Amino acid sequence: MTFSGQAPFSVIIPDRPLQGAVVLMHGLNMKPACMLDLASVWLDAGYAVVLGVLRGHGEQSPDSEWAAVTMQDWLEDMAACRREAGRLAAGKPVWLCGFSLGAACGFAEYIVTIENTPRLPGSLPPYAGMILFSPAIRLRPWAHAVRLLFRWPRVRLSSLAGVRYRVHDHTSIAAYRALFGLRACIKARLVWWRRTRGEAVLPPLLIVYDPKDVLTAGRTFGRWLPRKHAPLYHRVRANNPWHHLITDRRALGEAAWQELTALIRGMLNPG
Numbered sequence: 001m002t003f004s005g006q007a008p009f010s011v012i013i014p015d016r017p018l019q020g021a022v023v024l025m026h027g028l029n030m031k032p033a034c035m036l037d038l039a040s041v042w043l044d045a046g047y048a049v050v051l052g053v054l055r056g057h058g059e060q061s062p063d064s065e066w067a068a069v070t071m072q073d074w075l076e077d078m079a080a081c082r083r084e085a086g087r088l089a090a091g092k093p094v095w096l097c098g099f100s101l102g103a104a105c106g107f108a109e110y111i112v113t114i115e116n117t118p119r120l121p122g123s124l125p126p127y128a129g130m131i132l133f134s135p136a137i138r139l140r141p142w143a144h145a146v147r148l149l150f151r152w153p154r155v156r157l158s159s160l161a162g163v164r165y166r167v168h169d170h171t172s173i174a175a176y177r178a179l180f181g182l183r184a185c186i187k188a189r190l191v192w193w194r195r196t197r198g199e200a201v202l203p204p205l206l207i208v209y210d211p212k213d214v215l216t217a218g219r220t221f222g223r224w225l226p227r228k229h230a231p232l233y234h235r236v237r238a239n240n241p242w243h244h245l246i247t248d249r250r251a252l253g254e255a256a257w258q259e260l261t262a263l264i265r266g267m268l269n270p271g
Contacts, residue, residue: 008077009084012039012049019046019268020093020128021085025054025078025102027245028136028179029159029171032057037248038097041261045268047095048088052081054105056175057167067153067172071181074101078109082126093128095268099247100216101179103135108182111189114201129204129267134244136179137186138217138224146176153177160242190224205231206267208260212243234263 010032022042026032032053039049055073056066085094098106113126149155156170202225209218222231236256238246249257 008053008055009081010051010053011084011088012043012051013088014043014046014048016046018048018089018092020095021048021050021089022095022097023050023052023078023081023085023106025052025081025096025098025106026057027100027102027134027247028175029161029166029168030057030099030101031059031165031167034165035099035247037257041264042095042097045265047268048085050081050085050088052077052102054078054101056172059167061167063168066168067156067174069172069174069178071178071185074105074178074182075109075112078105079113082106082109082113086126094126096127096130097133098130098135099133100136100244101182103132104137104179104182104186106130107132107135107137108185111186115189125201125203127203129206131206131208131264131267132218132221133208133247134210134213134216135207135218135221136216137183138220139183140213140215140217143215146173147180149173150177161245162240165245187224194224194226202226202229204267205229206234206263207231208234208236208246210236210238210243210246212237214242215244234260236260 024035024039026035032051035051039051042049054077056069096106110126150173153173155173159166159169159171207218207221211219219233236246236252238251239253240251245251252260
């Protein structure tokens with residue numbers, strides 16, 4: 001494979017005929033390289049991988065950037081990744097595959113894009129499909145408590161993620177504010193679509209979730225979607241106390257990982 005780095009993403013090209021491209025986006029305060037197990041699944045299927053790096057998540061990201069990041073920053077980073085994937089795919093399918101924050105950011109940027117971009121009859125949406133892991137869109141009730149701290153932007157909360165996964169030892173209030181902004185953006189637009197009976201243009205959607213996830217409630221996301229766009233769900237069990245991290249072999253175990261990757265390959269090659 002060929003690997004090249006360029007902010008806000010890196011690109012990995014498969015060693016086989018190109019079938020398309022995927023935007024692969026990490027979670028909150030998560031090292032982008034921790035998504036490489038998933039990247040290998042797409043590379044084996046012939047997809048170029050755009051490994052996203054949201055602002056504040058780079059190896060050399062200063063604390064000042066992490067302390068001041070905004071929702072708009074992340075939407076701009078996500079849009080740059082999607083455009084690069086489209087360029088690499090050259091007319092072939094482009095997919096979104098995101099974890100937690102990355103799932104929320106990718107979905108938010110997608111619906112903002114289709115809302116603001118005129119579509120010609122018969123034209124295709126920006127993504128051929130989406131696979132969202134533990135999407136930080138529908139949250140557990142207790143997770144909303146962090147909003148009480150939004151008035152104190154200098155507060156920093158210790159990270160719950162393991163050292164091998166996290167970028168910083170803490171998560172800034174600005175980052176949480178940006179995450180909740182993405183969630184509000186998604187909710188407002190989906191509610192508006194439902195109330196006005198607007199035509200939601202959504203591709204096939206797979207939600208991968210652990211029912212014991214203490215942070216997100218992935219199984220309930222479909223309640224915000226029009227019925228004809230009901231997602232496909234895949235339940236897993238994580239090998240970690242929070243049941244939130246489910247994006248690599250270490251987190252799922254080999255058997256569950258093989259089952260999941262077979263499902264992804266089946267979605268890419270339904271025939």
